[in-house]
Amino acid sequence: MTQWIDLLPKAESVVADARKNGIIIATAESCTGGLVAGLLTEVPGSSAVIDRGFVTYSNEAKQEMLGVSFETLEAVGAVSRETAVEMAEGALKNSRADLAVSVTGIAGPGGGSVQKPVGTVHFGLAAKKRKTEHFSANFDDLGRDDVRLLAVAKALELISNSINCPSEI
Amino acid sequence: MTQWIDLLPKAESVVADARKNGIIIATAESCTGGLVAGLLTEVPGSSAVIDRGFVTYSNEAKQEMLGVSFETLEAVGAVSRETAVEMAEGALKNSRADLAVSVTGIAGPGGGSVQKPVGTVHFGLAAKKRKTEHFSANFDDLGRDDVRLLAVAKALELISNSINCPSEI
Numbered sequence: 251m252t253q254w255i256d257l258l259p260k261a262e263s264v265v266a267d268a269r270k271n272g273i274i275i276a277t278a279e280s281c282t283g284g285l286v287a288g289l290l291t292e293v294p295g296s297s298a299v300i301d302r303g304f305v306t307y308s309n310e311a312k313q314e315m316l317g318v319s320f321e322t323l324e325a326v327g328a329v330s331r332e333t334a335v336e337m338a339e340g341a342l343k344n345s346r347a348d349l350a351v352s353v354t355g356i357a358g359p360g361g362g363s364v365q366k367p368v369g370t371v372h373f374g375l376a377a378k379k380r381k382t383e384h385f386s387a388n389f390d391d392l393g394r395d396d397v398r399l400l401a402v403a404k405a406l407e408l409i410s411n412s413i414n415c416p417s418e419i
Numbered sequence: 420m421t422q423w424i425d426l427l428p429k430a431e432s433v434v435a436d437a438r439k440n441g442i443i444i445a446t447a448e449s450c451t452g453g454l455v456a457g458l459l460t461e462v463p464g465s466s467a468v469i470d471r472g473f474v475t476y477s478n479e480a481k482q483e484m485l486g487v488s489f490e491t492l493e494a495v496g497a498v499s500r501e502t503a504v505e506m507a508e509g510a511l512k513n514s515r516a517d518l519a520v521s522v523t524g525i526a527g528p529g530g531g532s533v534q535k536p537v538g539t540v541h542f543g544l545a546a547k548k549r550k551t552e553h554f555s556a557n558f559d560d561l562g563r564d565d566v567r568l569l570a571v572a573k574a575l576e577l578i579s580n581s582i583n584c585p586s587e588i
Contacts, residue, residue, distance in 0.1 A: 253423070254423045255422065255423065277453075277474070281460075282457070282460075283456050283460025283469070284453025284454065284472050284474060286453070287452050287453035287474040287476075288451070288452045288453035288457045288474075290452070291450075291452025291474075292563065294528055294563060295529075296452075296476075297476060297477070300477075301476060301479070301480055302475055302477060302479075302480035303452070303476070304472075305453060305457075305460075305473070305474065307466060307471055307472070308470045308515065310470070310515055311471035311514070311515075344483075346477065346479055358463075360463065360464075394463060395424065
């Protein structure tokens with residue numbers, strides 16, 4: 251089974267890429283609960299590129315820390331494209347970062363539904379002067395730990411791609 | 420070597436104690452970078468007691484997210500009793516939590532000094548209607564990973580003690 255620390259090489263790569271390109275990173279996490287920030291800051295010297303992280307576990311935290319709208323949460327829920335986008339944009343706005351990633355999903359074991367089964371995770375990627383991107387994944391009901399680790403790995407991949415292969419506006 | 424996930428039983432115990440006592444928790448993390456929040460939210464059902472986490476890696480984040488004063492950071496630095504106390508009190512004030520723990524330290528490999536060697540970690544524990552408590556530890560230069568894990572374990576222990584053995588005002 252993959253352990254959290256096994257993902258460290260991915261974090262090292264992200265931190266190196268960010269340093270090389272002078273990019274500062276922020277995170278906005280719900281289902282991963284701080285593990286993306288925790289992994290990035292495991293890298294020595296990461297303080298040069300990691301500004302802050304928002305662990306917005308409750309809906310109130312999403313609204314108060316990131317400015318996610320009550321209307322969005324009411325209409326489509328915390329695990330949605332819209333919320334992921336608003337989380338990433340809020341993290342960019344409320345930090346000194348150039349790039350922010352967001353993660354919101356259902357890690358299980360409870361909380362799943364037919365429309366949003368356990369393993370559903372939405373990601374947002376916001377960067378200055380760029381259109382915010384959205385990604386979603388279904389990691390299946392692999393167990394809470396594995397769903398969270400897969401989500402951490404995906405978030406790191408999205409940051410890496412954003413730095414190395416920025417899309418057109 | 421202890422792995423992050425090996426600390427899960429401690430987090431399960433904290434979440435169970437908080438649920439039993441109706442206590443909501445927030446975290447304010449610097450050197451642990453989100454790992455305390457990440458471990459607490461690994462526990463199924465933790466959303467009932469975890470409101471949010473502040474990963475304040477930069478000094479600007481400590482000021483902007485938690486209200487740590489510039490004067491404190493200038494006078495005694497980010498790794499200090501004063502900063503740990505202000506971080507915990509800021510997390511309590513800027514959240515819906517009843518109890519907030521803070522962690523700020525030098526995980527290494529760099530950043531140490533004679534007065535503040537690698538392994539120095541300060542913790543704050545703020546709770547409603549209680550005087551904020553401070554704790555410090557020196558975990559020695561055991562390596563970045565181990566210093567961070569020891570700090571996570573200590574933070575969980577402090578929350579647990581605060582819930583189960585609250586000190587007099």
